[in-house]
Structure formats: structure tokens, C-alpha cells
Amino acid sequence: MAKTERRKQLEAAALYPLDWVEERSGLVGYTKWFLFRKVPHDISWAQTLGAAALTAFIVQVLTGVILAMYYKPDPASAYPSVVNITENLTLGWLVRGMHKWGASVFIILLFFHMARTFLFGAYKYPRELNWIIGVLLLVSGMLEGFTGYLLPWDQTAYWATVVGINLNATAPFVGPFLAQFLQGGLNIGPDTLPKFYSLHMLLIPGLIFALIGLHLYLVVRLGVTSPPWSETAAGREREETGAREGLIRDPAVEGEV
Ligand code: HEM
Numbered sequence: 001m002a003k004t005e006r007r008k009q010l011e012a013a014a015l016y017p018l019d020w021v022e023e024r025s026g027l028v029g030y031t032k033w034f035l036f037r038k039v040p041h042d043i044s045w046a047q048t049l050g051a052a053a054l055t056a057f058i059v060q061v062l063t064g065v066i067l068a069m070y071y072k073p074d075p076a077s078a079y080p081s082v083v084n085i086t087e088n089l090t091l092g093w094l095v096r097g098m099h100k101w102g103a104s105v106f107i108i109l110l111f112f113h114m115a116r117t118f119l120f121g122a123y124k125y126p127r128e129l130n131w132i133i134g135v136l137l138l139v140s141g142m143l144e145g146f147t148g149y150l151l152p153w154d155q156t157a158y159w160a161t162v163v164g165i166n167l168n169a170t171a172p173f174v175g176p177f178l179a180q181f182l183q184g185g186l187n188i189g190p191d192t193l194p195k196f197y198s199l200h201m202l203l204i205p206g207l208i209f210a211l212i213g214l215h216l217y218l219v220v221r222l223g224v225t226s227p228p229w230s231e232t233a234a235g236r237e238r239e240e241t242g243a244r245e246g247l248i249r250d251p252a253v254e255g256e257v
Contacts, residue, residue: 049113073197078153147200
């Protein structure tokens with residue numbers, strides 16, 4: 001059905017802001033490149049685990065920002081501020097509960113996602129770099145858990161951190177330096193808490209944001225791997241990249257094709 005003149009005008013008016021942004025930034029094009037891409041026809045729920053981990057991370061960020069508005073990172077007021085969040089603030093118990101349980105959900109989803117990529121062989125050429133970025137994401141996620149665990153500053157938090165820091169201190173060569181850095185001194189004390197807080201809500205989340213950006217860029221650039229049992233295994237002809245010989249593995253030489 002031909003579009004009426006009125007409808008054309010409405011469409012043009014609705015698209016005007018997008019065209020304005022696109023002309024000045026190219027952002028609309030990039031967003032389309034990111035969102036509207038081809039995936040193998042036989043992908044399944046297994047390939048949604050990465051997005052599930054991303055969702056869990058976003059929940060952690062949102063609830064964490066709210067908690068940071070009321071949490072006080074010094075030994076005298078940390079525990080009372082957490083009690084205040086849980087008992088006095090409207091829905092504080094819910095936000096804190098989501099953040100606390102969400103941390104475990106995030107790590108569990110990371111392991112499921114990693115298992116999926118491993119079992120589907122998605123870590124192989126040309127996705128090795130994305131696997132390495134994934135490993136860094138896993139380590140950063142676990143560091144988030146470690147640094148966040150201290151923040152309520154109760155007995156469990158304190159002694160769990162003592163154990164964690166002592167474990168780090170046993171590492172060869174760097175161990176004692178690492179322990180001293182984490183403690184913010186020779187022992188766990190008043191300087192440890194703000195240090196963990198800063199790592200937990202600034203440094204490590206910033207790192208995770210950057211790594212997720214790289215990770216997703218590579219997912220879009222390289223495409224999603226088909227399941228190993230797929231009859232139409234994904235793959236395109238390898239492009240000439242001009243890279244030095246030896247940097248790229250040649251399946252023909254290795255007898256795989
Ligand atoms: C914050 C953590 C992470 C987020 C948000 C994330 C997100 C994603 C998303 C959305 C995808 C595409 C869809 C999918 O395959 O599920 C993906 C793919 C991938 N991820 Fe992750 N991921 C994370 C951590 C990890 C970890 C820990 C590993 C492994 C050590 C990993 C390795 C990979 C690989 C190899 C792919 C490519 C899969 C393929 O081509 O089929 N990721 N990731």
C-alpha cells in the first residue's frame with residue numbers, strides 16, 4: 001500500500017532527530033552495525049548466557065550506585081550504615097539483597113557462559129583474543145566479589161578478608177607486596193576499607209566496562225560460533241589481512257581442510 005503524504009511527513013518528523021545525530025556522529029550506523037547482524041540459524045538459548053551475564057552486571061552496577069549513596073567506607077560507620085540501609089531505608093533490604101545475591105548470580109552465569117564457549121570450541125581461531133579478554137573479565141569479576149565482601153565490615157567480612165589476603169601473601173616474590181598493597185599498610189586496619197571500596201566501586205568496574213566493550217566489539221566483528229553439531233557450520237573465506245606469515249594459522253597446512 002502506497003504511503004500517504006501525511007504518513008511520509010510523520011515518518012520524516014520522527015526520523016529527523018536520528019538523522020541529525022547520524023549526520024554529526026555516525027552513531028546510528030554503528031548502533032545498527034552492532035544490533036542488526038546475522039547469526040547462525042541454529043543458535044539456541046546457550047548463546048544467550050553472555051547477554052545474561054551482561055544483564056547481571058548491569059543489575060550490579062545499578063544497585064551498587066544506589067548502595068554507594070548511603071554506604072560509609074570507614075571502620076566506625078561502615079557496619080551501622082549497612083544496617084541502616086537494610087532496616088530503615090525504603091526498599092533498602094531489596095536493593096542490598098539484589099546486590100549481594102546478584103554477585104553470586106553474575107559469577108555463576110560467567111562460569112556457564114565460559115563452559116558454553118569452551119564446549120562449542122568458540123575459543124579457537126579466530127576468537128582466541130576474545131577468550132583471553134573473557135579470562136580477564138572472570139578475574140575482574142572475582143576481584144569484585146573479594147573486595148565487596150569486606151565492605152559490611154562485620155566479623156565474617158573481616159576474617160574472610162584476612163584469609164584472602166594471607167593467601168595472596170603466600171604467592172612467590174610478589175606475595176608480600178600484594179598483601180601490603182591490599183591492606184594499605186602492614187596489617188588490615190582502617191586504611192584497608194577505603195582501599196577496597198575504591199577498588200570495588202571505581203577501578204575494577206571501570207576495567208570491566210572497558211573489557212566488556214572490547215569483548216562485544218569482537219563478538220560483533222567475528223560473529224557467533226555455530227554449535228559443533230551444526231550442519232551449516234559458520235565460516236567465511238579467510239580475508240587477506242597482510243599480516244606477517246606465521247601470525248595466522250593456516251588450516252590447509254595443518255590438514256584440517
Ligand atoms: C562480564 C563478563 C562477560 C560478558 C558480559 C560476556 C558477554 C558475551 C556476549 C554477549 C557474547 C555473545 C553471545 C554469547 O556467546 O553468549 C559473548 C561471547 C563470547 N564470550 Fe563472553 N562475556 C563475558 C565473559 C566471558 C568469559 C569469562 C569468557 C571465557 C573465559 C568469555 C568468552 C567468550 C567467547 C570466546 C565468546 C565468543 C563466542 C562465540 O563466538 O560463539 N566471555 N560474551
